[in-house]
Each structure stands twice: as C-alpha cells, then as structure tokens.
Amino acid sequence: FFSAPFFAMKKLSLLLAPKALRTSFNVAIIPGDGIGKDVVPWGKRVLDVIQDKTPVTFDTVDLEAGYATFQSTGKSVPDETITKLKSCDGALFGAAATPTQPPAGYVPPIFELRQKCKLYANVRPMVSAPVDTKSGRSNVDMVVVRENTECLYVGKERYANEIMGKGKVVVSERHISEKASLRIARFAFTLARRRRGHKSRPPHVTIVHKANILGMTDGLFLECCKEVAKEFPDVPYDDQLIDGFMYKLTHRPTQYDVVVAPNTWANIISNGGAPLVGGLGMVAAMNEGGTLMLAEPVHGTPPHLEGTKKSNPIATMRAAVLIAQGLAPTLGVDYYFEKALEQILREGTSITPDLGGTGTTDELGSALIERFAALMDLGSEETEHVFRDG
Amino acid sequence: AGFNTLMRLGQALPPETLDTCETCDAALFGPVFGPTRSIPGYFAPYVLLKRKLDLYAQLTRCTSLPIVASGFKAGVDVLIVRENLEGFYIQQETLEETAHGRSAIALRRVTEQNSTLVARCAFEQAQRRRKLLTVVHKSNILTVSDGLFRESCFSVAREFPDVTVEEQITEAFICSMIRDPSPYDVIVTPNMFGDFLSEALAALVGGLQYHSQCNVGGRFILVHPIHGTADDIACHTANPASMLRSVGLLLEHLVPEGRELAQRIDRALFGILQDRIVVPYDMGGSSDTVQITDAFLERFEKLV
Numbered sequence: 001f002f003s004a005p006f007f008a009m010k011k012l013s014l015l016l017a018p019k020a021l022r023t024s025f026n027v028a029i030i031p032g033d034g035i036g037k038d039v040v041p042w043g044k045r046v047l048d049v050i051q052d053k054t055p056v057t058f059d060t061v062d063l064e065a066g067y068a069t070f071q072s073t074g075k076s077v078p079d080e081t082i083t084k085l086k087s088c089d090g091a092l093f094g095a096a097a098t099p100t101q102p103p104a105g106y107v108p109p110i111f112e113l114r115q116k117c118k119l120y121a122n123v124r125p126m127v128s129a130p131v132d133t134k135s136g137r138s139n140v141d142m143v144v145v146r147e148n149t150e151c152l153y154v155g156k157e158r159y160a161n162e163i164m165g166k167g168k169v170v171v172s173e174r175h176i177s178e179k180a181s182l183r184i185a186r187f188a189f190t191l192a193r194r195r196r197g198h199k200s201r202p203p204h205v206t207i208v209h210k211a212n213i214l215g216m217t218d219g220l221f222l223e224c225c226k227e228v229a230k231e232f233p234d235v236p237y238d239d240q241l242i243d244g245f246m247y248k249l250t251h252r253p254t255q256y257d258v259v260v261a262p263n264t265w266a267n268i269i270s271n272g273g274a275p276l277v278g279g280l281g282m283v284a285a286m287n288e289g290g291t292l293m294l295a296e297p298v299h300g301t302p303p304h305l306e307g308t309k310k311s312n313p314i315a316t317m318r319a320a321v322l323i324a325q326g327l328a329p330t331l332g333v334d335y336y337f338e339k340a341l342e343q344i345l346r347e348g349t350s351i352t353p354d355l356g357g358t359g360t361t362d363e364l365g366s367a368l369i370e371r372f373a374a375l376m377d378l379g380s381e382e383t384e385h386v387f388r389d390g
Numbered sequence: 391a392g393f394n395t396l397m398r399l400g401q402a403l404p405p406e407t408l409d410t411c412e413t414c415d416a417a418l419f420g421p422v423f424g425p426t427r428s429i430p431g432y433f434a435p436y437v438l439l440k441r442k443l444d445l446y447a448q449l450t451r452c453t454s455l456p457i458v459a460s461g462f463k464a465g466v467d468v469l470i471v472r473e474n475l476e477g478f479y480i481q482q483e484t485l486e487e488t489a490h491g492r493s494a495i496a497l498r499r500v501t502e503q504n505s506t507l508v509a510r511c512a513f514e515q516a517q518r519r520r521k522l523l524t525v526v527h528k529s530n531i532l533t534v535s536d537g538l539f540r541e542s543c544f545s546v547a548r549e550f551p552d553v554t555v556e557e558q559i560t561e562a563f564i565c566s567m568i569r570d571p572s573p574y575d576v577i578v579t580p581n582m583f584g585d586f587l588s589e590a591l592a593a594l595v596g597g598l599q600y601h602s603q604c605n606v607g608g609r610f611i612l613v614h615p616i617h618g619t620a621d622d623i624a625c626h627t628a629n630p631a632s633m634l635r636s637v638g639l640l641l642e643h644l645v646p647e648g649r650e651l652a653q654r655i656d657r658a659l660f661g662i663l664q665d666r667i668v669v670p671y672d673m674g675g676s677s678d679t680v681q682i683t684d685a686f687l688e689r690f691e692k693l694v
Contacts, residue, residue, distance in 0.1 A: 100529055108531075167503050169500075171535070172534070174496040175495055177488075178491035178492040214478055220492060245586075246593075247586075250568060250590050272564040275565055280565055
C-alpha cells in the first residue's frame with residue numbers, strides 16, 4: 001500500500017490538478033438485460049483495480065434499469081434509479097433488450113437516462129484494435145461526438161390525415177436547435193484541442209450532415225458548428241454529407257480525428273465504424289454534459305449471444321476506464337488499461353469469438369484484469385511520464 | 391439538366407427535358423453537381439424527376455468486382471432497395487425564433503402506399519435472386535413511422551411465401567454489413583438510410599466508379615451512376631465504368647434480353663481491366679476516359 005508509485009501519484013496529483021483533490025466518487029452499476037449482466041461485472045472489476053492501486057475510492061451502488069425492469073415495474077428506469085443517480089458521479093450501464101416492436105409505454109432505458117440526467121454529449125472513441133479482426137483496419141484513431149438530445153429522438157410522431165389512395169400516413173418530427181448545436185460543437189472543438197497533446201497528428205473536426213436535403217435543420221446545425229469554429233482558429237475543420245462520409249469512412253477511416261454530427265447520423269457513423277476497429281464488442285461511449293458521467297458499451301444484447309457467456313467484455317471495461325478517466329484524469333489509468341489490452345490481445349489465448357478466438361467473457365475479463373493490475377503495480381517511471389504530459 | 395443548365399437556362403430541370411422524359415420509357419443520366427448545402431432555386435434534377443415520374447424505388451446492386459483489388463471484399467452480391475419519394479425528401483422544414491434561440495423542425499413522412507410499393511418491388515427482386523429479404527429500419531426509436539414501414543413490408547411478405555424475410559435495426563445492420571456483407575441478398579429500407587447504405591457498400595466492394603443506381607416506377611426507369619461530379623478529378627480522366635454499367639442496368643430492366651446484354655458489357659469491361667489493356671487512374675494507371683471507352687467498345691464488339 002505504501003509503495004513508491006502510490007506516493008508518486010498522490011504527490012503529483014495534488015501538485016498538478018486541483019480538481020483531482022477529490023478522491024472519493026460514487027459510481028452506479030446498472031447491468032440491464034441479457035449480456036449486460038455478463039459484461040458489467042468486468043467493468044466493475046476495472047474500477048476495483050483502480051481503487052486498489054491508487055488513492056481513489058469508488059463507492060458503487062447497484063441500480064435497476066432495462067426491459068426486464070419494465071416488465072416487472074412498468075418503467076424501464078424506475079424513479080428510485082433516477083433519484084440515486086442524482087448523488088452519483090459516474091455510472092456504468094450494460095445493455096437493454098429493445099424489441100423491434102416496443103410495447104406501449106416502453107422507452108429504451110439509455111434514452112431515459114440521457115434525458116433525465118441531461119447528458120447532451122455522447123463521446124465514442126474509435127481506435128484500431130491491436131489484433132487482426134474481420135474488416136478491422138489499422139491506424140484508426142478517431143472520436144465520434146454525437147449530439148445526444150434531439151434530432152429524430154424527440155419522440156414526436158403522429159398519424160396524419162389519410163391521403164386518398166395512400167392509406168395510413170405517419171409524420172415524424174426531427175428537431176435541431178441552435179442551443180444544442182452550439183453546445184455540441186463547442187464540446188467537439190474543445191475535445192479536438194485537448195486531444196492534440198496526446199497525438200502525433202494535428203487536430204481536426206469533421207462536421208457530418210445532410211444540409212443539401214435538410215437545408216433548415218442540418219443547415220442550422222452546420223451554421224452553428226462553423227460559428228463555434230471561429231472560437232478555435234487552431235483547429236481546422238471541414239464538413240461532409242453523410243452519404244459521402246460513409247463512403248470515405250469505409251474507404252479510409254484513418255483520415256479522421258474528431259467527427260461531430262446530429263444524433264441520428266452520429267449513431268449510424270459509430271455503429272458503421274465499429275467493425276473497422278474490431279467490432280461492437282470493442283467500442284465504449286461516454287454520455288456527459290451534466291453532473292453525471294454515464295459510460296456504456298455501444299452494443300446492445302443480441303439474442304444470439306445471450307446465454308453463451310462468450311460476449312466480449314472489452315467495450316464495458318473500456319467504459320469503466322472512461323469513467324475513471326473522466327472523474328480522475330490525472331491518474332492516467334487509460335494508458336495502463338490500453339497497454340494491458342494490447343498485450344493480452346497480441347497473446348491471443350483468451351480472446352472471445354468476435355475477435356477470432358474461443359475464449360469466454362470471464363476468461364478474457366480475468367486475463368485483462370490480471371494484466372491491468374500487474375501493469376499498475378509496475379509503472380512508476382511510466383506514471384511520471386503520464387503526469388508530465390497529461 | 392443539372393447545375394450548368396440552371397446557370398444557362400434558369401432551371402435545373404427545364405420543362406422540355408421533363409416533357410421529353412415523359413414520352414420515353416427510360417432515361418440515362420450522367421452525374422450531376424451536388425452542392426453540400428441547399429442552394430436557393432436549385433433542386434437536384436434527379437429528385438425532381440423522381441417525383442414527377444413517380445419513381446418510388448431505387449435499386450442499387452453492389453457486387454464484388456471480378457477483378458482483384460486490395461481492400462475490396464469478395465463474394466458480395468447485395469441489392470439495396472430504397473424507398474425513393476418520401477421520408478425527409480418531402481422537404482418540409484420550418485425555422486423559427488424561440489426564447490432559447492433558433493429552432494428548426496424537419497418532417498419525415500412514411501405512407502402505407504409507398505412502403506407497400508417499395509416492399510413489393512423488393513420482394514419481386516428477392517424472388518428472382520436468392521430469396522432472402524432483410525427489412526432495415528429504426529422502429530425501436532421511430533415506433534410509429536418505421537413501425538408502419540415494417541408493418542407494410544411484413545404485409546407484402548404474405549404474397550411471397552417463398553422468400554425468407556428478416557429484419558434488423560439500422561445501426562445493427564450497418565455494423566453487420568460493413569463487417570461482412572456476403573450473407574445479405576436484398577435489403578429494403580426507408581429513404582434516409584438507403585441513401586448512405588449504398589455508398590458504404592459500394593466502397594466495400596470496389597468503389598463508386600463501378601456502380602450505378604436504377605430508379606423505377608410503374609412506367610419509367612431512370613439510371614444514373616452512384617457517384618457525383620468528383621470535382622477533384624481532372625477532366626477526361628474519369629473512369630467511365632459506371633456509365634457503361636449503367637447502360638447494362640438500363641437494358642436489364644427494359645428488355646428481356648437485357649440481363650444477357652448487361653453481362654456482356656461487364657465481361658468486356660472487366661476483361662479489358664483484367665488483361666490490363668487499359669489501367670484507369672483509380673487503379674494507379676493513366677488511361678483516360680476516351681482510351682478506356684475505345685478499348686471497351688473494341689472488346690464488346692468482339693464478344694457480340
């Protein structure tokens with residue numbers, strides 16, 4: 001407990017980062033349904049290691065949300081969950097089963113959580129996996145910043161008057177506001193600037209939209225992003241239509257740094273981009289903007305994986321790292337976790353089927369935890385290096 | 391038609407062009423200039439033509455190219471059938487000032503009729519192909535509009551008991567498609583998703599230069615390449631492959647012998663590329679548009 005790296009971290013964190021004076025955080029653990037229950041415990045183990053090896057404490061609380069919760073209580077996110085979340089700093093969410101024909105009154109829990117906790121930004125890092133995967137590419141290092149509150153997700157649909165001969169007619173509303181657009185743009189440009197310190201490539205923001213067809217809504221979004229860009233003359237940017245972008249993304253994903261887009265397009269972009277960096281089992285998302293940092297794997301709970309115990313826990317473990325990084329950035333734990341990940345994946349013995357192996361969730365999870373803990377024990381020179389640059 | 395036409399004649403789609411089209415069975419279109427934001431007075435001529443001629447479905451067939459090129463996926467033959475007239479393309483938007491700043495709303499429309507028409511087109515295609523149809527939609531969030539779309543598709547399914555039909559939420563589908571498109575046969579999807587799904591898939595199988603799209607209604611077919619005007623490519627160096635294959639696509643839908651003719655076009659085109667009679671710029675060579683076309687015609691005539 002009183003080892004050198006420990007003292008080094010404690011001393012340096014007090015010197016360098018006033019906001020890291022706080023060392024105790026409340027984190028909610030919300031497994032959800034299906035494979036969420038298999039992978040979330042490994043996310044929690046990541047927090048356990050960090051708590052074990054650093055001055056930081058994570059007081060965790062288990063909370064309910066999901067389709068099963070809806071079926072037993074009538075709400076996908078019970079009031080109690082929301083209340084308890086108000087006193088949390090971080091939250092780890094697993095996955096929820098969302099039927100393609102949702103029953104009346106069912107709101108996907110992650111949706112509810114984002115709205116109630118006012119998490120306006122959804123940040124998805126996409127970095128190449130250090131292992132060969134089907135359709136994986138190397139040297140990808142981008143972040144998708146998704147506007148998290150509006151667009152087609154406002155839930156405003158209605159039946160319009162039946163048009164003669166056309167049968168039923170439904171109209172959905174897509175909302176884009178100046179306020180939300182300016183806010184997400186500022187978030188994206190700030191992130192690009194911050195990333196510059198950690199990367200060899202220059203910062204860049206790509207704004208993705210469909211303003212040729214959606215001249216007012218995406219026109220407004222684009223205009224707001226360009227307005228904010230003026231505040232960041234050190235961050236070059238460009239804009240692309242979603243269709244051209246999807247082509248370029250699949251063709252050469254390495255060209256992108258920060259990508260910002262309205263809710264619907266950004267969701268497509270990060271899901272479409274996932275196979276390029278190892279699949280949905282590798283990508284985590286951080287929902288932020290309020291007082292809560294809510295991280296989740298981007299995958300849901302696909303029926304063909306349920307019960308197999310072979311789902312990839314990496315996305316969830318990365319989500320846990322995102323929480324720790326968000327709450328205590330000077331610790332630099334992401335460096336150690338990614339190093340452990342790189343080593344375990346290269347060794348290849350415990351990897352899950354989606355990455356080409358035959359390992360189980362628990363085998364891969366425990367291999368990663370063991371290596372992560374070992375690296376955290378080892379590195380004090382590395383710790384110094386992280387503090388100097390971070 | 392097009393942007394230059396707008397500059398010269400004041401309209402991107404002059405009445406004469408439209409009237410002539412209405413007397414024809416089909417139209418072959420080159421690429422048109424597509425600005426990234428809406429320019430007042432400019433309507434992309436395709437959009438207008440589709441509406442006027444009631445071309446309710448757009449078909450994009452993405453197949454692995456019969457030439458080896460690194461990074462392109464093999465074993466793929468997927469047909470994307472996209473609803474072509476509604477969704478966001480009704481272009482009904484409003485912009486207003488509120489207490490918190492400006493706020494814009496776009497309306498997205500889904501009708502039972504158009505969904506049914508495009509579904510039937512997709513099922514017919516699937517029946518002629520490998521009999522698997524995947525309905526791609528976002529009814530988890532758009533429960534009413536995409537709920538109606540999927541409902542219409544499943545209704546039509548009853549008319550085609552020999553076709554297997556499955557469904558997937560858009561983001562799950564795009565992940566699966568980019569990872570491995572080979573298990574898919576025919577996709578049917580609303581307008582807004584079909585838009586970029588075809589482009590992403592074209593990138594995976596061999597580039598935009600080789601693919602075209604076919605817009606169909608009851609009585610007219612409009613074929614155009616999937617790509618735009620690519621202003622970053624110098625004049626006369628563009629690969630004419632997509633135009634050549636567009637003719638094949640047109641013939642396939644127009645006349646019974648069409649499919650055979652389309653295959654012959656492909657054989658000639660990929661023959662000259664495989665034998666390296668010409669090497670287009672996109673493959674690292676320097677054969678220009680005219681050279682490739684001449685070589686193609688020579689080979690095509692030999693095959694006849």
